[in-house]
Amino acid sequence: MTDHRDEITEFDLVAYADGALDPDRSKAVEAYLAAHPDIAARVNDYARQNAELRERFDPIVSEPIPDRLHAPFGRPAGPGMTAVARAVAIAVIVLATGVAGWMVGRSSDTNRYAVEAFVRSASAAHEDPAIASPAVVSSVPPLHWLSESIGLELRTPDLGELGFQLVEKRLVHLENDRGVQLLYKSGGGESLSIFVKRRWRERKPDYEVQESEGLMVAYWLDGPLAYAITGNLSPERLRSLAQSVNGSMALEPRVKEPRLQPRRKPQAASDERPGEPSVGGSEAGPPAAGSKTTGKM
Amino acid sequence: MDDFQWLIAREIPYLRRFARALTGNTDAADDLVQDTLERALHKRHLWRPRGSLRAWLYRVLYNVHLNAARGRLLDRLSVIDSEAGEKTATPATQDRHVEMLDVVAALEHLPRGQRDAILVVGVEGLSYDQAAWVLGIRLGTLRSRLCRGREALWRLREGAAPRANLRRVK
Numbered sequence: 001m002t003d004h005r006d007e008i009t010e011f012d013l014v015a016y017a018d019g020a021l022d023p024d025r026s027k028a029v030e031a032y033l034a035a036h037p038d039i040a041a042r043v044n045d046y047a048r049q050n051a052e053l054r055e056r057f058d059p060i061v062s063e064p065i066p067d068r069l070h071a072p073f074g075r076p077a078g079p080g081m082t083a084v085a086r087a088v089a090i091a092v093i094v095l096a097t098g099v100a101g102w103m104v105g106r107s108s109d110t111n112r113y114a115v116e117a118f119v120r121s122a123s124a125a126h127e128d129p130a131i132a133s134p135a136v137v138s139s140v141p142p143l144h145w146l147s148e149s150i151g152l153e154l155r156t157p158d159l160g161e162l163g164f165q166l167v168e169k170r171l172v173h174l175e176n177d178r179g180v181q182l183l184y185k186s187g188g189g190e191s192l193s194i195f196v197k198r199r200w201r202e203r204k205p206d207y208e209v210q211e212s213e214g215l216m217v218a219y220w221l222d223g224p225l226a227y228a229i230t231g232n233l234s235p236e237r238l239r240s241l242a243q244s245v246n247g248s249m250a251l252e253p254r255v256k257e258p259r260l261q262p263r264r265k266p267q268a269a270s271d272e273r274p275g276e277p278s279v280g281g282s283e284a285g286p287p288a289a290g291s292k293t294t295g296k297m
Numbered sequence: 298m299d300d301f302q303w304l305i306a307r308e309i310p311y312l313r314r315f316a317r318a319l320t321g322n323t324d325a326a327d328d329l330v331q332d333t334l335e336r337a338l339h340k341r342h343l344w345r346p347r348g349s350l351r352a353w354l355y356r357v358l359y360n361v362h363l364n365a366a367r368g369r370l371l372d373r374l375s376v377i378d379s380e381a382g383e384k385t386a387t388p389a390t391q392d393r394h395v396e397m398l399d400v401v402a403a404l405e406h407l408p409r410g411q412r413d414a415i416l417v418v419g420v421e422g423l424s425y426d427q428a429a430w431v432l433g434i435r436l437g438t439l440r441s442r443l444c445r446g447r448e449a450l451w452r453l454r455e456g457a458a459p460r461a462n463l464r465r466v467k
Contacts, residue, residue, distance in 0.1 A: 010444045017447070018418055020425050045451045052400040053318070053419040060314040066327055069309055072334040073302050 008032045013039070017046035064187050159184055162244055207242050209235045301341055305334065308351050311421070312358055318420045319362055319413065321401075329365070333358040352423065356431045359413075366409075403453040411446030414439055 008029060015021040016029045033040040156166060164184035171181075312333060316326035337344075337357050344353060404412045417428040429439040 010448075011440050014440070014443050014447055015425070018425075018443070042448075042451055045454060046447045049400050049415070049447060049450055050419040053416070054422075056401055057314050057318050057420045060317050061310040063310070063313070065309050065313070069313075069327065069331055069334065070306075072331065072338055073306060 013043050014046060017043050018050065156182060159244070162241070163187060207239055209238055209242075301344070302338070304350055305337060305354065308354050309334075311351060312354055315355055315358060315416075315421055316362070318416045319359075321405075329358060329362055332361050332365075336361055349427065352427045352431060355417070355421065355423070356433070359417075359431055360433070398454055400450065400454070403450050406453060407446050407449055410434075411442045411449065414442040415446045415450070418443060 012021065012025060012029050016026060021029065033043060156169070159165075163186045165186070166182060167185050168183040169181070170183075309330065312330045313326060316329040316333075317323065320326045320329060333354065337354055340357070344350070404415065407415075413432060414428065414434075417423055417431055418425070421428075423431060425436060425439060429436045432439065434442075
C-alpha cells in the first residue's frame with residue numbers, strides 16, 4: 001500500500017483549505033501538515049483568506065434590497081396587469097364575522113363556498129387595486145369602523161416578528177360589501193395584505209390547507225372570525241403563517257394600532273431573510289454539490 | 298403569481314454579494330445584478346428545475362460581468378486579460394505590507410482568472426464542480442487557478458517567504 005503522504009500535492013492542500021477534500025484524503029493531508037509546520041502555516045493562511053472574504057462580504061446578504069432590483073419583476077398594479085408581471089407578494093385574507101349575520105356555519109363546516117368566493121374576490125382585490133380602491137371617504141379610521149359594525153374590538157396584527165410592517169390602512173370594496181385593507185411591507189420588498197370584512201360564526205382553530213385555483217389556501221375559523229390565507233408558498237409555511245396571523249389577531253378589549261412605517265425606508269433590522277433556499281432540497285448542481293474531490297487530478 | 302420569479306427574488310441578496318465581490322463597488326454591483334435579473338427572466342426557458350437555481354443565476358451574472366468587462370476593454374482598445382499575459386504577483390515591499398494583509402486589496406494584484414476563482418469559492422462557498430461551471434472553465438483549470446492564486450495571496454500577505462520544498466503537480 002503506497003504511503004499517501006508521498007503523494008500530497010498542491011491541489012490537495014488548497015482543496016483541504018477550502019473544505020473540498022474527502023475525509024480519507026483529508027486525514028492524509030492532516031498527517032502531512034503535522035509533520036511540516038511551515039507548510040501548515042501556509043495552508044492556514046489559505047483558510048484565513050476564505051474567512052476574511054466571508055467576513056468582508058457576508059454582511060451584504062443582510063442589506064435591504066434597493067428598489068430598482070424589484071423593477072425587473074414588474075411593478076404592482078395597474079388594472080390589467082397579468083399575473084406574471086406581479087411583484088413578489090403574499091395575500092392574506094381575513095374574514096370577520098358580523099352581528100347582522102351572514103351565514104351560520106355548522107360545527108364542521110368550513111364554508112367552502114364562501115371561502116372560495118372570498119378567496120377569488122380578495123385575490124382579485126390584491127392583484128388589482130382598482131377593485132380594492134377606497135370605496136368610502138370616511139373620517140372614521142378604517143379598523144375602527146369595522147370594530148363598530150361587528151361589535152368586536154379588533155387589533156391590527158403586529159407582524160413585526162415576521163418581518164412585515166404596516167404601511168397603510170384603508171376602506172375597500174370587497175364582494176358587495178365594505179371591508180378594510182391592511183397593507184404590510186417587508187424590508188425585502190414583499191407585500192402582504194390583510195382584508196377584513198364581516199361574516200359569521202365560530203369554531204376552534206382547525207387549520208386546513210388546500211389548493212384553490214392555482215394558489216395554496218390555508219383557512220380556519222376562530223371564534224367569530226373565519227380566516228383564509230392564500231399565497232404562493234409551501235403548505236408548511238402557509239400553516240405556520242396561519243398560526244402567526246391567528247395569534248396576532250387575538251381579540252382583546254383594547255384596540256392597539258401600531259405606528260405606520262414610512263414607505264420609503266424599509267427597516268434593515270426587520271428584514272425578512274429568505275434563509276437558505278431549499279431549491280431541490282440542497283445546493284446540488286447543476287453539478288452535484290458537496291461532491292468531494294478525491295485528491296489527484 | 299409566478300413561482301420562478303419568487304424563487305429568483307429570494308436569491309437577490311446572494312447575487313448582490315457576488316456582484317459586490319466581483320466589481321468592488323455597490324453601484325456597479327447593483328447594475329450587474331439588475332442586468333442579471335433581466336437576463337435570467339428573459340432566459341427562463343433555459344432553466345431546468347433539477348439543479349441549483351442559485352448556481353444558474355451566478356453563472357448568468359458572471360457571463361454578464363465578463364461581457365461588460367470585455368466591452369469596456371474593447372472600448373479602451375486594451376489587450377484582453379489572459380492567463381499568458383498576466384502580471385505576476387510582486388513580493389510585498391515595506392510600504393505595501395499593510396495593504397497586502399487585506400485579502401481584498403491583495404486580490405486586486407492577481408490576474409482576473411485567479412481572482413475570480415478565489416471569489417467564487419471563498420465568498421460564495423460553491424463546490425469546485427459548481428464553481429467551475431459558473432466560471433465556464435474546466436475543473437482542472439479551476440484548481441490550477443486556485444492553487445496559483447492562493448499561493449500568490451499568501452506571498453503578498455506574508456512578504457517574500459522561502460519557497461516550500463513540495464512536490465509539484467504535473
